[in-house]
Amino acid sequence: MPTEKPLDRIFEQFLAAPKIFKNRDVLRPTYVPDELPHREKQITKVGMILASALRGGTPSNIFLYGKTGTGKTVVAQYVLKHLKEKCMEFNVPVPITSYINCRIVDTSYRVLAHLCSDVGVSVPITGLPTDTVYDKFRKSLDEKGQLMIIVLDEIDQLVRKNRESANDVLYDLTRINSSLENSKVSIIGISNDLKFKDHLDPRVISSLSEEEVVFPPYTADELKDILIQRAKIGFNEGVLEYGVINLCAALAAREHGDARRALDLLRVAGEIAEREGSNKVTEKHVRLAQKEIEKDTVSEVLETLPIQSKLVLFSIYLLEKHRASEINTGDVYAVYQNLCRYLRMDSLTQRRVSDIINELDMLGLVYARVISRGRYGRTKRIKIGVPLNLIGDILEKDPRIKGVADYVPRIT
Template identity: 55%
Template sequence: MMVTEQRYLDSLFERYLNARRIFRNKEVLRHSYTPKELPHRLEQIETLAHILVPVLKGETPSNIFVYGKTGTGKTVTIKFVTDELKRVSEKYNVPVEVIYLNCEVVDTQYRVLANIVNHFRYESGFEVPLVGWPTDEVYSKLKEVLDAKERFIIIVLDEIDKLVKKNGDDILYNLTRINTELHRARVSIIGISNDLRFKEFLDARVLSSLSEEEVVFPPYDASQLRDILEQRASEAFNEGVLDPAVIPLCAALAAKEHGDARKALDLLRVSGEIAEREGSEKVLERHVRKAQEKIEQDTMEEVIKTLPLHSKLVLYAVVVLEEDNALPVHTGEVYVVYRELCDALDVEPLTQRRVSDLINELDMLGVINAKVVSKGRYGRTKEIRLNIPPFKVKNMFRKDYHLQALLAMDFHRQRRLF
């Protein structure tokens, strides 16, 4: 490296290092942070404490199911209450273990059981591999590990609806009945779900063994979100760096998203990051607008990247039609191009009815717009439009090895030749 380049890099890092710091403690704005106080969740905290207090008397508490939309404070409240329960249980010499599992990550019955066993690996000196054992053997090991001593074990299953919808409810049936097979330990379940209709997916035998209490978390309004942000901002930012309009704007934007506190915190954090990157003295309203645009783009990119292959092919069919200036189109026209894409990749196509379902799913995700319109005496049909510029979709697809061949052959140009 040349001397002039080294001097430039030195001055570059020193310039960023010596710039006015926006954040005092950015971690306070992360979803994983558990604050000392939870504004506007006192009712839910007291309900949960009332359900769990039997532990301190040596009694097994009821199972709990917590419902509410994303960003309504479910997870942070459960962590807050269980942390406090553990603290008080130590004071009264009541052994309590809390095991937290996110079922979006730990997404099979085997993994749930293995992770619970491995929570006690330092105590038992034993660890279950995350694949490879028969599930019955893992369950047997689970009972042995849990029952090693007298204690209360609270298992928190966050996003439990995703686990049950993907794998069925056997895991809940086994965990809710495990106390009948234990002699020393006692287990209680706390399930957290974004789906208020979650119990509709459960078998009658599971429902009968749950004996659960329900706690519902309503969405926050703009005023409540403002209180939450002001509390976090006092710890997260250095004094005087936030323009007075920033917190009300973050709260108002997040209130439109069903009162999502996570969205509000993300907006505030990313606004600060953008201001810091620009070398601004303060976080301003324009930084919030930029943060909103960045978050929406990042969210949409994550949604598209994680789509199943056939959903990506349906989406790519809409992109092809957009680039052919054919939009809006109907389901049948999308299906024709989708089949051509399947042929090009040597993939077995789905039925038109199933593709119609995938179009509805893409519509719900906000990737496309599928509007039902009336054609008078010819009935009703769907008009399909793309909600994202085609080049952005294609840029996201460049990282998918399945679709790289389609991008390389410039599929829409080839279609025009036929």
């Protein structure tokens, strides 16, 4: 059979291109390296707490705080990995571990369902009463007679989205040990957001954060060390031009010392260089990578937005595009209602739109701040948070939005 020629060429070109990466996976955020520079203190503390598992004890619950990309998740995974290894080495029962990212597993029911599947019980996606799922989990865990360490990553997301039920589940989980005869549970909670404690039941806070570990942002120098370490195993020797690592570190340090961002920059810069067929990664590639990363994350978020959120965002976009001096909830709602009328769609209430604006703010697409204009009331002052043309370009791909693309809002 003759093969397809153009594709052949692409593959061959790829193979012929100079090899930039030795192992690109080590530059991904999920990779757990053998050493974590500048996190020795945190590793020691978490390690000391979890060590009691080696003597058959129940480690205290731990809370890890710090902004994104400060190494919370990776430290937790690193310590757990080594703990398990030690358990095997000393012939101690290896704890069951469960890692749950609450941004994805974002309801109490789903958290419990996830825990069930980690102890080998399958439960339906929906349908059962939450209590039943909890009981199933408790029973089958108790049958195992083992320690279970549960990592709840981005736990603030769970609490933010369902305050009542999240409190219930967390309360139950922190008390579960008193109803277990043969097994024990330890919880590692991870959060980006310190303020989220305000939404938690005080009893949950106290038992969840028996121990607390704080992760400060990395400085530019620390980021540099991390990048150098990963670059050694990730890139072939000599492909990184002088200054590339410094630039990645500097750019990421500007964003509250985010190591994930730094690694992404380095990886994407490498990928761009590879695509170009260049045999060196240069500072120019890093700059391009920065643009590409922003564009990718923004467009992915925008494309998956539900239509109502798109319309609200588009209303804000139109107001900003036509140079409204300031944008408030009321203005947005008025434009939004007009757009809905043109599209012959039912419009949501202002209460809901107000929430949607908050959601857009959380996604980083807009900035919304509550301000008071004195006599003229309290409202949200809203600004677009990403490049304006990007929003227009991507939203107008939606045929419904395209239908109102030329709408000109009345500016007051």
